Amino acid sequence: MVAARYDVLGIGNAIVDIIARADDDFLLAQGMRKGAMTLIDEARAAAIYAAMGPATECSGGSAANTVVGVASFGARAAFIGKVKDDPLGRTFMHDIRAAGVAFTTSPAADGPSTARSYILVTPDGERTMNTYLGAAQDLTAADIDDAQIAAAEIVYLEGYLWDPPQAKEAFVKAARIAHRTGRRVALTLSDAFCVDRYRDEFIDLVRKRMVDIVVANEAELKSLYETADFDTAVRALQRQAKLGVVTRSEKGCVVVSPEALEAVAAFPVDRVVDVTGAGDLFAAGFLVGLARGKDYRTAARLGALAAAEVIQHIGARPAVSLQALAAENGLAV
Numbered sequence: 001m002v003a004a005r006y007d008v009l010g011i012g013n014a015i016v017d018i019i020a021r022a023d024d025d026f027l028l029a030q031g032m033r034k035g036a037m038t039l040i041d042e043a044r045a046a047a048i049y050a051a052m053g054p055a056t057e058c059s060g061g062s063a064a065n066t067v068v069g070v071a072s073f074g075a076r077a078a079f080i081g082k083v084k085d086d087p088l089g090r091t092f093m094h095d096i097r098a099a100g101v102a103f104t105t106s107p108a109a110d111g112p113s114t115a116r117s118y119i120l121v122t123p124d125g126e127r128t129m130n131t132y133l134g135a136a137q138d139l140t141a142a143d144i145d146d147a148q149i150a151a152a153e154i155v156y157l158e159g160y161l162w163d164p165p166q167a168k169e170a171f172v173k174a175a176r177i178a179h180r181t182g183r184r185v186a187l188t189l190s191d192a193f194c195v196d197r198y199r200d201e202f203i204d205l206v207r208k209r210m211v212d213i214v215v216a217n218e219a220e221l222k223s224l225y226e227t228a229d230f231d232t233a234v235r236a237l238q239r240q241a242k243l244g245v246v247t248r249s250e251k252g253c254v255v256v257s258p259e260a261l262e263a264v265a266a267f268p269v270d271r272v273v274d275v276t277g278a279g280d281l282f283a284a285g286f287l288v289g290l291a292r293g294k295d296y297r298t299a300a301r302l303g304a305l306a307a308a309e310v311i312q313h314i315g316a317r318p319a320v321s322l323q324a325l326a327a328e329n330g331l332a333v
């Protein structure tokens with residue numbers, strides 16, 4: 001095995017977030033499914049943008065947020081994802097590199113514009129996402145660099161990659177290279193409705209051990225195993241997965257391994273401003289912990305710490321150094 005150059009390499013949809021506050025009536029009037037990620041076309045994107053209030057633009061994308069979190073912990077991170085060579089795409093490229101993440105995927109010269117997610121944050125801090133995939137659709141297996149995958153301790157993949165038709169080939173290629181070179185593969189289930197779209201394929205990935213580490217929230221896990229009962233879903237995961245972690249918002253998370261179920265508390269937060277990125281940043285801390293050989297509880301605490309930071313401000317990327325925050329909390333990585 002070659003020496004690892006990265007702790008975590010993420011592959012996902014490269015998206016710029018356009019975030020505005022909205023009340024529940026706005027979601028209702030727009031027919032939006034609160035808390036979910038809904039795919040939209042360009043016309044709908046224009047209509048939502050015209051209707052929404054003053055917005056903040058920041059680079060996002062689930063796996064991209066996670067690797068930015070990994071870098072903020074002082075760990076080594078890389079990202080593969082597709083933007084277009086347009087203003088938003090250049091912003092995305094700048095931001096991810098400025099955060100210390102290796103990002104070398106070549107941008108598309110033509111075709112659809114860089115992906116955007118129109119995110120409405122309601123007064124309760126919940127986020128509702130409307131995503132135009134645009135250039136992210138054009139990520140293909142050709143964008144997967146074998147040597148880069150082989151150099152990552154953990155390759156982290158988004159379930160959302162199942163939406164753009166060719167990206168799943170990139171996903172499968174990356175997972176195969178990772179396993180051939182002795183690396184671990186992690187998957188986030190991304191969104192309960194995304195699980196609904198690809199349930200059988202996701203279960204297959206877990207059962208066939210194409211994936212070593214499953215990251216999910218409670219709704220996604222229940223959707224995966226088509227049950228309303230959390231314990232039933234957790235036991236199903238325990239039977240099928242090598243390792244899993246299930247997040248439960250303010251209730252923390254449960255680490256699921258064949259030997260044990262371990263509940264780990266959330267870090268208390270005074271005021272939740274915007275939950276966008278909670279799951280992504282949890283994954284960052286958890287994966288950094290695993291990549292650095294920490295025990296499951298410590299990894300989960302690192303995840304909870306990063307998630308607690310990101311939900312106290314607008315946007316899905318850390319506003320402070322997670323490395324410093326971890327050290328202050330006795331969790332130095």
Ligand SMILES: Nc1ncnc2c1ncn2[C@@H]1O[C@H](COP(=O)(O)OP(=O)(O)OP(=O)(O)O)[C@@H](O)[C@H]1O
Pocket residue numbers: 127216217218247248249250251252253265266267268269272275276277278279280282303304305307308311
């Ligand atoms: N209200 C809260 N207070 C403290 N910690 C929280 C709160 N909400 C979320 N977290 C932290 O974030 C982690 C992930 O949250 P959650 O289970 O809601 O994921 P998610 O639904 O994927 O989030 P996202 O909105 O980013 O998709 C939790 O395990 C917890 O550590």
Ligand SMILES: [Mg+2]
Pocket residue numbers: 190191217279280
């Ligand atoms: Mg999530």
